[in-house]
Structure formats: structure tokens, C-alpha cells
Amino acid sequence: MTGVELLIWVRGPGLQLSLAAFILGMTYRILQTYFLGRAKNLAEPRGSPWIHGMKTMWWRSFFHPGMTIRGYFTIISGYTFHLGFIITLLFFDQHIELFKSWTGLSWPALPPLVITVTAVLGIAALVAVLVDRFADPVRYLLSDYQDYLCWVLTVLPLVTGLLLVYKIWLPYTSLLVVHIISFEILLVAIPFTKLSHVFTIFIARWYNGAIAGYKGVQS
Amino acid sequence: MAKPKTLAEHLEHHEVSRRGFLKFCALTTSMMALPPSMIPTVARALETARRPSVIWLSFQECTGCTESLTRSHSPTIENLIFNYLSLDYHHTLQAASGEAAEQAREAAMAENHGQYLVAVDGSIPVKDGGVYSTIAGISNLEMLKQTVEGAAAVVAIGSCAAFGGLPHAHPNPTGAVPVQDLVHDKPVVNVSGCPPIPVVISGVLAHYLTFGRIPDLDGYGRPLSFFGTSIHDRCYRRPYYNKGLFAETFDDEGAKNGWCLFKLGCKGPTTYNACATAKWNQGTSFPIQSGHGCIGCSEPHFWDAGGFYQPLSAGIAGVGTLAGVAVVAGAAAGTAAGLMHHAKRKQAQRQHEKVTVADLKESGS
The missing domain is CATH 3.40.50.700 (NADH:ubiquinone oxidoreductase-like, 20kDa subunit)
Known part of the structure; x- marks a missing residue:
């Protein structure tokens, strides 16, 4: 298969299959989690579980003082990576064209220089958390292969994207193929690894908030 | 001769x-x-x-x-x-x-x-x-x-x-x-x-x-x-690509200002030819200079490489039907997994035997 044939495949069937695997996997995971069910709470509700669930889902995305009890490193590196990755994914004009081809929706893009900064910050934060994972003996012992796999799958689209935009190392066609493949592998992996937290974190937050709301306490 | x-x-x-x-x-x-x-x-x-x-x-x-x-x-x-x-x-x-x-x-x-x-x-x-x-x-x-x-x-x-x-x-x-x-x-x-x-x-x-x-x-x-070099590398509109300035339609301000045609489907980044340097019609112009994106005609399979007006970063095959099928299949699999779990739990509940005082006395004697 030549480079051009590979590009046609990754932009066509490759993208279709990976997106289908992502949608199928996430639907499966969410419904499977939902059908686990919970024991019926027979106590009288002291507040609205729905409202508290939604509030918690929103507010836990933001910084609050209690989060720094174990230091600032995880907080800063975590925010930097997640914001860097999300901004790069959602506000680079060429990515918006992809979402537009899928949904028909588009929105304003950020300048390429800003996207370069967010991508570089995202990569830097990922490197920092990896170093910390090795340096901290407790975290190192708790890590398994999936942690490293997820790290690689997450950093690859950022690195290959930067190489592509600045056309470093390989011809544009090859870099585009590598970048799209790295994204497609990430899409397929998300539902079946710890990366499924891109969705399940919101379910977990809602549930924590709903329990607290039912009891009439702050989550 | x-x-x-x-x-x-x-x-x-x-x-x-x-x-x-x-x-x-x-x-x-x-x-x-x-x-x-x-x-x-x-x-x-x-x-x-x-x-x-x-x-x-x-x-x-x-x-x-x-x-x-x-x-x-x-x-x-x-x-x-x-x-x-x-x-x-x-x-x-x-x-x-x-x-x-x-x-x-x-x-x-x-x-x-x-x-x-x-x-x-x-x-x-x-x-x-x-x-x-x-x-x-x-x-x-x-x-x-x-x-x-x-x-x-x-x-x-x-x-x-x-x-x-x-x-x-x-x-x-x-x-x-x-x-x-x-x-x-x-x-x-x-x-x-x-x-x-x-x-x-x-x-x-x-x-x-x-x-x-x-x-x-x-x-x-x-x-x-x-x-040896791509159309993109030799394109005079390249600076606009680098700045993220793109024409969105063929008659908008961006098009009139000569901005990059990437979003209008230009295949210049993946096309290798001398159009941008040798040009056509006695060196007068080439497609991009005339306001139309490169269609990648010097690359293999260019007729099968998606629409001429689809950007390179967009997919070239429809995803709607397949996405629908994936949702249905995922929902079916998730529901089946949930039902199996539910049945297992019910079975465990049915088989559960409560320990009575008599059982405790019996085991203690």
C-alpha cells in the first residue's frame, strides 16, 4: 500500500471504523454502567438529587482550595494538560473542518500560534506527569501497563500534529497519515481503557452530587 | 541516404x-x-x-x-x-x-x-x-x-x-x-x-x-x-495558511484577499508537481493563483481521494449511517450486559440463605 492509498484509507474507512468503534464502545460502557443499578434508598429525600448532581458535575471541573491538600503539582499539570489537549482538539481550524464534516457544525478557530502554544503546553505537562509517575515511588508501584499505554496514546496525536503543522521529519502526506492514525487509535482505545473517563467522569460526578443532594448535604 | x-x-x-x-x-x-x-x-x-x-x-x-x-x-x-x-x-x-x-x-x-x-x-x-x-x-x-x-x-x-x-x-x-x-x-x-x-x-x-x-x-x-516539492511548499498563499487565514467560500472576503484555499478543498499539501513554479499558459498562472484549490491531479488515485471541495483534514466517507448502527449495536450490547448482570443478581438473591439463630447454635455446639 502506497502513502497515497494509506491516506485515502485512513480518511475513509479508517475514520469510519474508528468512530463507529468509539460510539459503540461508549454507548456500551454507559448503558452497562447504568444497568448496574443501585439499591433503592428508602430514606426520605432532603434535597433534589438531579440538581445537586448537575451542580457537582459542573463545579468539580474548577479549582477549589481543598484540592491542593497534596500539593500543587498534580493540579497544575492536570489542568495544563487537559486544557491544552481540549483547546488544541476543538479550536484548531483544521480539526473544526473534521467536526464540520461529521456534524455540519462549526465554530471560530484560534490562531495557529495559540494552538501551537496549547499543544506544546499539553505535551510538556504530559512529560512532567510521566516523570513524576516514575519519581514518586507510591505512584510508580500503583501504575500498570494501561497507565503507560494511555499516556502514549494521548501524547501521540499532539506530537504528530505539531510535526504535521510544521512539516518536520517526514513529508506532509506521511505525517498526515501518522497523525490521523494516532487519532483513530485513540478513538478506538477510549471506551475500553481508563481513557473512558472522558465520559464516565461526568457520570461519577453527577452520582456523587446526587447522593449528597438526596441527603441534603453539600457535595 | x-x-x-x-x-x-x-x-x-x-x-x-x-x-x-x-x-x-x-x-x-x-x-x-x-x-x-x-x-x-x-x-x-x-x-x-x-x-x-x-x-x-x-x-x-x-x-x-x-x-x-x-x-x-x-x-x-x-x-x-x-x-x-x-x-x-x-x-x-x-x-x-x-x-x-x-x-x-x-x-x-x-x-x-x-x-x-x-x-x-x-x-x-x-x-x-x-x-x-x-x-x-x-x-x-x-x-x-x-x-x-x-x-x-x-x-x-x-x-x-x-x-x-x-x-x-x-x-x-x-x-x-x-x-x-x-x-x-x-x-x-x-x-x-x-x-x-x-x-x-x-x-x-x-x-x-x-x-x-x-x-x-x-x-x-x-x-x-x-x-520533488509539493504545491503547498511553493505556493504563494502559504503565508496565509501559516497565519490561519482561509477563504471559506469562493466569493468571500478571504477569497478576494487571496487567502489560503485549504478549507475549500485545496490538495496542495499532498500534491507534488511544478504547477506553482512552472505555471501554465506561458507562465501566466496556475489553478490556485486563479482562485481554485489544487485538485491533486498528479497524485495516484486522485479521483477516488474524496471530493475536490472537501478539506484534507475532513473525512471522505459518510459516518451517519455507521454511527447510527454503532449506537444501536452499543445499546444492544450494553442492555444485554445489564440484563445479564441483573439476572445474576436475582439468582444470587434467590440462592441466598439467611443464617438463623438455630444455625448459629448448631455450628457452635
Whole structure:
């Protein structure tokens, strides 16, 4: 298969299959989690579980003082990576064209220089958390292969994207193929690894908030 | 028998000036990515070259390649040099027809065996024994085999001959294949493009005349000197791409300001050709300069590589139906998993036996 044939495949069937695997996997995971069910709470509700669930889902995305009890490193590196990755994914004009081809929706893009900064910050934060994972003996012992796999799958689209935009190392066609493949592998992996937290974190937050709301306490 | 004239003698006879000839040599040298010091060498080689016999075979094609070659720079030295190649067989340009034309081809093959060049435009249908395109009752496949047998080299002109082109596009009803799939024992140069740039065709032939061999080729068999850089790399709109300034439609402010055409489907980043440097119509312009994105016509499978107006970063296949199927399949699998879990829990509840005081007494005794 030549480079051009590979590009046609990754932009066509490759993208279709990976997106289908992502949608199928996430639907499966969410419904499977939902059908686990919970024991019926027979106590009288002291507040609205729905409202508290939604509030918690929103507010836990933001910084609050209690989060720094174990230091600032995880907080800063975590925010930097997640914001860097999300901004790069959602506000680079060429990515918006992809979402537009899928949904028909588009929105304003950020300048390429800003996207370069967010991508570089995202990569830097990922490197920092990896170093910390090795340096901290407790975290190192708790890590398994999936942690490293997820790290690689997450950093690859950022690195290959930067190489592509600045056309470093390989011809544009090859870099585009590598970048799209790295994204497609990430899409397929998300539902079946710890990366499924891109969705399940919101379910977990809602549930924590709903329990607290039912009891009439702050989550 | 009179000694064959050299190219210089032909040019002199047709009153082509020395200045005009040297300008062509300089352009050709530059296009071949050779240093200026090579201009005298190129000029000397072309002056003393005997006209090589060229047999031009037209198969499944639209004649656009010939149109491009003959109409673009007329009347310039490129056309002249092509006239002074001994073009012994060419459907569109030769005066002879019918049996006389085929005899001219056979005579040229016999007289120049092992030395003539074969130029092919159009792909070759091979399905059902190649019956879908014939010339004088001979299938394209058979004619190519016959003609290439005694050739020094083959030049596949245009994307159909180089990569299969439009006839090769899905579903390829005639089983069309490019020249390189059929010719394995002769050097093959692919001069792709739909059509190819005239100066690239003449440049490849000039290279053969100058050095007696085909030029260095890229991974797709194209001359590196012409296909070594992408349209994107040489595009004058590149700074707008770098700044993220794109035309969104063909008549918006961005288009009027000459911004990058990436979002309008320009395939310049993945297309390798000399359009942005050699240009068309006597160096006047090229598609991007005229306000339309590159369609990637010099790349293999460009007809099957998605819509001409789809950006490179967008998918080229619809996802709606497949996404719907994925949701249904995922929901079914998730529900089934949930029901299985539910059934398991119920079974565990049914099998659960409560420990009574009597059981405790019994176990304690």
C-alpha cells in the first residue's frame, strides 16, 4: 500500500471504523454502567438529587482550595494538560473542518500560534506527569501497563500534529497519515481503557452530587 | 541516404534564434534542478543530439495531454523541440491514418530498434483480454507489448498512463491499469498530471537527450526535479495558511484577499508537481493563483481521494449511517450486559440463605 492509498484509507474507512468503534464502545460502557443499578434508598429525600448532581458535575471541573491538600503539582499539570489537549482538539481550524464534516457544525478557530502554544503546553505537562509517575515511588508501584499505554496514546496525536503543522521529519502526506492514525487509535482505545473517563467522569460526578443532594448535604 | 540532421541544424533551418534556443536551455536546466553552470552542457548536448524516434501511443485517454502540450506555449521553443523529435506515430498529430499509420509505427520500430522512446498517454484496459479499447483491431494491451519490446525507455504522460487516472477510478469497469503495471523490463518515467505541464514533458525528453538516461525518480516513478516539492511548499498563499487565514467560500472576503484555499478543498499539501513554479499558459498562472484549490491531479488515485471541495483534514466517507448502527449495536450490547448482570443478581438473591439463630447454635455446639 502506497502513502497515497494509506491516506485515502485512513480518511475513509479508517475514520469510519474508528468512530463507529468509539460510539459503540461508549454507548456500551454507559448503558452497562447504568444497568448496574443501585439499591433503592428508602430514606426520605432532603434535597433534589438531579440538581445537586448537575451542580457537582459542573463545579468539580474548577479549582477549589481543598484540592491542593497534596500539593500543587498534580493540579497544575492536570489542568495544563487537559486544557491544552481540549483547546488544541476543538479550536484548531483544521480539526473544526473534521467536526464540520461529521456534524455540519462549526465554530471560530484560534490562531495557529495559540494552538501551537496549547499543544506544546499539553505535551510538556504530559512529560512532567510521566516523570513524576516514575519519581514518586507510591505512584510508580500503583501504575500498570494501561497507565503507560494511555499516556502514549494521548501524547501521540499532539506530537504528530505539531510535526504535521510544521512539516518536520517526514513529508506532509506521511505525517498526515501518522497523525490521523494516532487519532483513530485513540478513538478506538477510549471506551475500553481508563481513557473512558472522558465520559464516565461526568457520570461519577453527577452520582456523587446526587447522593449528597438526596441527603441534603453539600457535595 | 542523407545523414540525419541534428537539432541545431533543424532549429537553424526554421530560423529559431540562438538566443531563443539558449533561453529554452536555461529554462530546462533550471526546471531539471541543475545548476546554471550546466546550461552550456545542456545546450551542447541538445545541439548535437540526433532526433530520437518517438512513438506516441494514445490509449484510454481524453487527448488532454496532447492538447496541453501542443496549445500551451505555442509557438515557442518547447513546441519546436517536440517537432524536431522524430515523432513517428501520434494519432492526433500525424497526417497518416489507417493502415499507413500503423505501417509508420512498425517502420519506426524496425529502423530504431532498441533506441526509440515510447510515450504513452491513457491507461490500458486489461479486463476481458483488453477488448475495451483497440486501435486498428489491435488491443491497447497488445500494442503496448509490441511497441515497448524494442524501446529504450517509456514515458507515461498524464495521470491515466502514470497511475490509471479516470478509467482506473472506482469501479474501474474496463480493468484499466497504468503503464508501470505492465512494463517491467524497460525504464518507465511517470509524467503525471491531468494534464501534465508541457515544460515538464519537454524537460524530461530534454534530460534524456542531454544525459542519455532517464532522470532521477521519486517513489512514484516521477522525475524528482519536477515532482520533488509539493504545491503547498511553493505556493504563494502559504503565508496565509501559516497565519490561519482561509477563504471559506469562493466569493468571500478571504477569497478576494487571496487567502489560503485549504478549507475549500485545496490538495496542495499532498500534491507534488511544478504547477506553482512552472505555471501554465506561458507562465501566466496556475489553478490556485486563479482562485481554485489544487485538485491533486498528479497524485495516484486522485479521483477516488474524496471530493475536490472537501478539506484534507475532513473525512471522505459518510459516518451517519455507521454511527447510527454503532449506537444501536452499543445499546444492544450494553442492555444485554445489564440484563445479564441483573439476572445474576436475582439468582444470587434467590440462592441466598439467611443464617438463623438455630444455625448459629448448631455450628457452635
